[in-house]
Amino acid sequence: MRYLTFALAKGRLADKTMELLESIGFTCDEMKEKSRKLVFTNEDLKLKFFLAKATDVPTYVEYGAADIGVVGKDTLLEEKKNLYEVLNLGFGKCRMVVAGPKEMKSKLESGQDLLRVATKYPNIASDYFYHKKQQTVEIIKLNGSVELAPIVGLAEVIVDIVETGSTLKENGLFVLEEICPLSARMVVNRVSMKMEYDRITELIEKAKKALINE
Ligand SMILES: Nc1ncnc2c1ncn2[C@@H]1O[C@H](COP(=O)(O)OP(=O)(O)OP(=O)(O)O)[C@@H](O)[C@H]1O
Numbered sequence: 001m002r003y004l005t006f007a008l009a010k011g012r013l014a015d016k017t018m019e020l021l022e023s024i025g026f027t028c029d030e031m032k033e034k035s036r037k038l039v040f041t042n043e044d045l046k047l048k049f050f051l052a053k054a055t056d057v058p059t060y061v062e063y064g065a066a067d068i069g070v071v072g073k074d075t076l077l078e079e080k081k082n083l084y085e086v087l088n089l090g091f092g093k094c095r096m097v098v099a100g101p102k103e104m105k106s107k108l109e110s111g112q113d114l115l116r117v118a119t120k121y122p123n124i125a126s127d128y129f130y131h132k133k134q135q136t137v138e139i140i141k142l143n144g145s146v147e148l149a150p151i152v153g154l155a156e157v158i159v160d161i162v163e164t165g166s167t168l169k170e171n172g173l174f175v176l177e178e179i180c181p182l183s184a185r186m187v188v189n190r191v192s193m194k195m196e197y198d199r200i201t202e203l204i205e206k207a208k209k210a211l212i213n214e
Pocket residue numbers: 009010011012013053054055071072073074075092093094143144161162163164182183184
């Protein structure tokens with residue numbers, strides 16, 4: 001039997017992902033020990049796990065370096081990889097929004113003027129404004145602390161994730177428009193889905209049941 005390989009997002013989604021996999025018996029004791037090791041193996045069940053940067057998970061799965069991945073919907077929308085999204089895991093819930101100073105709300109609605117949009121998600125932002133059609137935008141790619149941009153005059157608005165809303169609030173910014181809800185998803189490589197159909201569908205079914213019984 002060949003190994004089934006999982007690419008998991010390190011960071012915010014890691015604990016919940018491990019909890020879910022453990023509850024359905026797809027687990028690896030080695031991973032619980034704190035170490036700098038990157039790949040973990042369960043010889044008995046023929047499973048491999050690795051933790052990657054969240055934004056790289058779809059890449060590992062698309063190329064088949066991993067059969068299965070767990071990653072946020074935001075990363076899937078941004079990276080646009082060719083893979084199967086098989087299950088909404090329900091955790092890691094947050095929203096993608098347009099945010100900025102309150103006075104930008106009417107300007108956004110009127111659609112006048114060139115709008116500078118700062119974001120870690122240039123594809124999501126440009127797709128959103130392209131479909132809205134009423135606004136000419138310049139997308140400015142940042143790598144974090146995006147809320148800074150409207151405060152220091154780099155952009156009028158941001159496209160970013162909101163969870164509790166406290167980062168916006170503490171920086172005097174507001175949600176101006178909702179783009180979409182987000183949560184963690186399980187994704188599968190297209191070839192793996194065919195080659196390992198039985199094992200992967202068993203995994204999906206077990207995960208579904210665990211999520212219902214939570
Ligand atoms: N408050 C939040 N902020 C950012 N992401 C969140 C939040 N709540 C849930 N998420 C989800 O968690 C995923 C992983 O977030 P995490 O911050 O670990 O990685 P990241 O966004 O790639 O950060 P970094 O660039 O700092 O590594 C996001 O892609 C998103 O789906």
